[in-house]
Amino acid sequence: MRSTRMIIAVAALGASILSLAGCADTGPDAESSVAIGTSDRFSSYNTTTPSGSASGNADITTLTLSNFTSYDESLEVAPDTSFGTVEKISDDPLVVRYTVSDSATWSDGTPVGAADLLLDWAAHSGALNTADFDPTDYRAAVSDNGAADLPEDIVFFDSGARPDSGLGLASELPQLSDDGRSMTITYSHAITDWRIALPPPLPAHVVAQNALEVESHEDAAQAIIDAVSHEDFTALSKISSWWNTGFALENVDSPEETYLSSGPYVIDDIDSEKGITLSANPEYSGAHRPSIATVNVRYLDDPAAQVAAVENGDVDVISPQATPAVAEQLAALDDLTTLTGLVASFEHIDLQFGASANGTFDDPLVREAFLKTIPRKAIVEKLIEPIVGSKAQTRDSFVFTPGTSGYDESAAGAAFPAVDIAGAKALLDEAGTPKPEVCILYAANNPRRAAEFDMIAKSASQAGFSVTDCGTDHWRQLLGVPGKYDAAIFAWQSSSLGAVDSESRYATKARNNLNGYSSKTVDALFRDMSETEDAGEQSELLADVDSELRADFYGAPLYQFPSITAFDPDRIAGISPRVIAPSLTWNLWEWRSFE
Known part of the structure; x- marks a missing residue:
């Protein structure tokens, strides 16, 4: 019978996440395998460059590159x-x-x-x-x-x-x-x-x-x-x-000579269109020795195709784009275990500072006007609520995850405005730019983002903005490139619970600062944060960062990411998605295959 449970909610980031038994010392059965269906494609082995910092890359390098520490099942540094x-x-x-x-x-x-x-x-x-x-x-x-x-x-x-x-x-x-x-x-x-x-x-x-x-x-x-x-x-x-x-x-x-492994798996084969095959690394003798010999990662861009693949047994596990249609399709299947919930990633729209396609958002009045048109609540009600129900909510902080200490206070201090078309028009009149052009970059092959773009474009046009559809399947390669767009819709994945995790996004010239934002005040706040171990002081400093980002009309957080993972419990066990990235593959060496 089909079973359903909720992934550990963002309100319980520190709670224990169940982890099933590890692998045997004798090594995996040579015939054991698991197939994962995903839309996240591998593009680089170096995940700390701007173009390489992507979930599809981290999902693989988590299995192939060892490190001195990692987050354990309780999200503690181990x-x-x-x-x-x-x-x-x-x-x-x-x-x-x-x-x-x-x-x-x-x-x-x-x-x-x-x-x-x-x-x-x-x-x-x-x-x-x-x-x-x-x-x-x-x-x-x-x-x-x-x-x-x-x-x-x-x-x-x-x-x-x-x-x-x-x-x-x-x-x-x-x-x-x-x-x-x-x-x-x-x-x-x-x-x-x-x-x-x-x-x-x-x-x-x-x-x-x-x-x-x-x-x-x-x-x-x-x-x-x-x-x-x-x-x-x-x-x-x-x-x-x-x-x-x-x-x-x-x-x-x-690839076999370049993508060397120090971890439990090694990359065997890569097809940029079809997927990646990994196998247990014979040179690895560390603590994460796998129980499954072969991992097949298969690219399936269409969420409906992922559902069909796991239903037909073509793949063993999927974690597709969580849309209402996907939730409905999985609910109709009786033989799958479906895990739903919220993870630490969040959707947002960033405005470009100083090097955008049209220079639209160089004026803070225009930035403020555009943010007044974004239908944040409607986006959540239409696209997220059907998946996770009452847990769906707008995210009202750039730096705090809903449910964690400091979020409520920071979000209440300066809540994001509801849609205000009249107010947006007034600001554009004050700025003297009645019909500013806005080229919005997003993943065109992502159904939820396409729906978000449509809702934002329709609302912004009512205030006088001329919105251009700059969606493309190759959006990631354009992120951060000067002159390519004016705003971008995408998600930040949190892979760390470090005190200055968000610094990489908002500090001047930081690795994930893709919109050219720069604030001496924000930079100083992060410097102070890195030097204190007092949790209360860190929270206060983060709240100040939140206030500065709002005051500068940086952009807008939209919602906490919903997540759906589905698998056949008769074929695979040990799957326990967590709230930080990588959400699915973080403990793959503990998975067990029954076929």
Whole structure:
């Protein structure tokens, strides 16, 4: 019989999420497999560049790249000592040492070591980036061509590193241990999120082999260490250029040689139109050894096609775009387990600052006028309420998740206005721009976003805005590219519960700051936030960020993301979606296949 339960709600972010039994030490049955139907396509192995920061990429790298820590079933930061250890050596100054375990190995047999850690530091601290380099033209060239070379001797790791935040505060060259297994970094200021500051390392020897044309694995790893340690800017320019774009699928000739794994699974095959096949990594001996030998990720863009595929047994599990139609289709099926609820991702519309297609929103009066036309409540009632019922609500904060501490106070302090067409017209008259043009970017192949665009465009036109449909299937490649659009509808996924998680979106030139917003006040608030461990003070600082974003008419949050996951319990077990990304695949090594 079909069963239904609610995913852990956003009000219980700290609550325990059930996790089923892990895998056996003997390894997976060679015949065991699971097929996942998804519309999220893999496009890059590097998830910390602007173009690579996508759910379809994180769903894969979660299974292939190990790290020192991850979030466990209770959403607590948990160490993975089978990969290595991260430990605080001193508080003043803050000194942190990373040590890779003796068993940590890349899937080509190369040990994970100092070169991988040092490249990770260089890329995410920005310490070696060329000062005052303006990446605007470079990023535009990357967007247009898929890859572009940096100017000679210009070093630029496009990770969104900032000198006053996170690893940007660890600008001194790290110390490497004699055995090549440890890296020690020193911060100029203390930060609260030091445990999760370093992203999963990428294979440094692969970067050097491609960027510097070094053949042997050992020599390539040493070339990275030499370039960083000696500040060889000629070599670093090539290294950073390749790091930025070399892991993008469109630029990879040999995925099996480029997409090396340090985690439980390794990528076997990639078809950009059909999907990805992963298999258990024979070189992996860590704590997340899988119980399923083969994972087939199949691309199905149409949510209805995903429902049909899981019903017919073509795939074992789906987590499609949650629309009323999908909810209705799944409700009619008796043999599936369906999990519904809300997750920490949220839909929003961002307005471009300073480099938009038409320059429409350079004037704050026009920004304010446009926000008065957005039918937030109607969008929720039509598109979200049929899925999750009474839990559907507009999201009224940029930085707080509904149900978490601080949300109610911040949302009540300056609630977003209801639709006010007369007020919008008055503001446009005051601005002297009666018919401003607004090109709105969104995923044209996403039914819910297409419906949102239609509702927003219809409402805005009543106030005099001339709205252009700039929806495209390739919307992600255009995000953040100057001159391409005036506003964008998409979602932010929260993959971290760190105190400054939202900094990457709203701080000046931060990695996920895609609309050119810049506020000295907001930047200072995030700096203060990174240095305090007092939860109450952090909440107050976040509330101040919320107020500043509203006052600047940054854009508008729309709603908390609904989620639907469906699977046949007779074929698969262990599936337990969580509220932060990756929601579905975070514990795939614990899944069990019955076929």
